Amino acid sequence: MKKLVLLLTTLLLMIGLGYPGGAGNAAAAAAPKYTEISTFVDGTLMISASKSVLVNGSAYVPVKLLNQIPGFTVATAASAVTITGSKGSAKLNKDNSILYKNSNYVAFKTLLKLGAIDGKYATSSYTLFIWSTEDGKIKSNSMLYAISKLPGTMGQAVGKKVYLYAHPGSHWVTDVQYADDTNTSTFTLLSEAGITWTLDLDDSETDTLYTEENLFAFKENFNGDPAWAVNAKIPDSPFKNMEKVTVKDFRSSPGDGGLEVLIRRANGQEIYISLDTTVNPVDYLKELFYFKNPRxxxxxxxxxxxxxxxxxxxxxxxxxxxxxxxxxxxxxxxxxxxxxxxxxxxxxxxxxxxxxxxx
Known part of the structure; x- marks a missing residue:
């Protein structure tokens, strides 16, 4: 059977991109870099539109999510936001907080001082683990150990919204475990339909798994670019050879979960083309289309x-x-x-x- 393939940082670096953050373009070279990260509390993934962020090597947690971390309360007055834990209180200021996407974020190290919690940031998976109980610590360390056993950049899928070939729709990776006796890694996933299921990473017929960040990177790098169709490479091509088209978008196929690129012709017709993700999809895309005028x-x-x-x-x-x-x-x-x-x-x-x- 085929081993599961994950399209992540090594792929993105090949197209000149790193792990997507929220800092904007390179014009603000001196500005801090914001990278959104996943957060687990006592072994449970915090699924929210507001994600923790990494800024210059330090983790920050959305204040609006503190009600999901045991032992913390938030009081908002006209001029200040005060966070209280079992060890004390602190008002948010420029030294212990940031403003990101118009929301307040508090430094994780500040939460460690204020509350009866502990935690660790897993750099290989862009994930923050927080625990408040012994059971939460055991669950978190079990996942951290499992992440250390994942090959390549596979750890970056943990806690992320992902898409899989042969599994339409989006899925959250809510857990990862490693069995020493069988040397196998297993993801637990939650589908957009609310169904929990498991995926054995070492015995999977699924060809590819890619994240929401992958889609973002493709869009950032290719959307709006002119391209010229290479009919010798496009199966059953609907285009005229060397026809000039425009890359409009990328998506996970609603039919099979595979990666697709949306191409717009000069007459306005839009066509989805499946990308072969068993190979590097960037290279494959550049085989299907020239991105410099061939003439x-x-x-x-x-x-x-x-x-x-x-x-x-x-x-x-x-x-x-x-x-x-x-x-x-x-x-x-x-x-x-x-x-x-x-x-x-x-x-x-x-x-x-x-x-x-x-x-």
Whole structure:
């Protein structure tokens, strides 16, 4: 069976992106970087639109979620917000809090001083674990141990909304466990329909798992970009070869959970194309479409370009122009100067197609 594949940081770095944060663009180079992270309290995932954030290496928790952490109360006056725990109280100020997305966030280290809690930030999974009881500590440490056993960047799925091929819809990863006796890792997931189910990561027929952050990264990097269709690579292509289109969006397929790109044609027609995520989907996308004008990259006469658009070949085409028209050859012989497409043999002299015939 196929091992589960996760498309995360290594993929995003290949397209010039890191783990998505909320700091905005690089114009504010001196501004702090905000990275949203997951939060577990006593082993339970806090599922909320407001997420904890990591800022310059320090974790901050949304004040509005403190009612889910045992032992804390929040009092709001006209000019101040006061947080009270079993060890004391503190007013929010510039030294112990931040404002993020128009909401107050308190430093995790401040909560440690005020309340009867403990915790740990797991860097490999962008997840904050908080516990207030011995049982919560045991559950948290069990998950931390399991995260340490996950391969590659798989830990970054813990506590995140994810999408899986063959499992339509979104799912929250609410738990991860590792069994020493069988050396197996298991995710517990909560579907958008409210169904809890488990996924054995070491014995899964599911090809891919990708996060909401992955979709965000694809959109940030490609949405709105012009592209040119490569019909030799697109199965049952609805496009004219080298047709100029626009990348509009990405989504998880409602049919099978796979990753899809939405392409808009010049006439306004919109078409979803499935991306093969058993390989690097960025590389796959760049095989289906050129993201630089191919006619600029490979200057062509009107006659040659018309042939390329019609997926034909004509004499005096360069190899690159033949490639634009027909894609990769089945085989080639550099010594004799020919390439083969099926039963068609194409002969080149000085990188110009001189004649071709079919056997």
């Amino acid at each position: 600029t990259a490979y200057p062509s006469s009107d006659a040659v370009w018309a042939a390329i658009r019609d997926e034909r070949i004509i004499t005096d085409m360069t190899f690159e122009q033949v490639y634009l028209s027909w894609g990769e050859p089945d085989s080639y012989n550099e010594d004799l100067g020919y390439i083969v497409y099926g039963h068609q043999y194409l002969y080149f002299i000085n990188n110009k197609l001189k004649y071709y015939y079919e056997l």
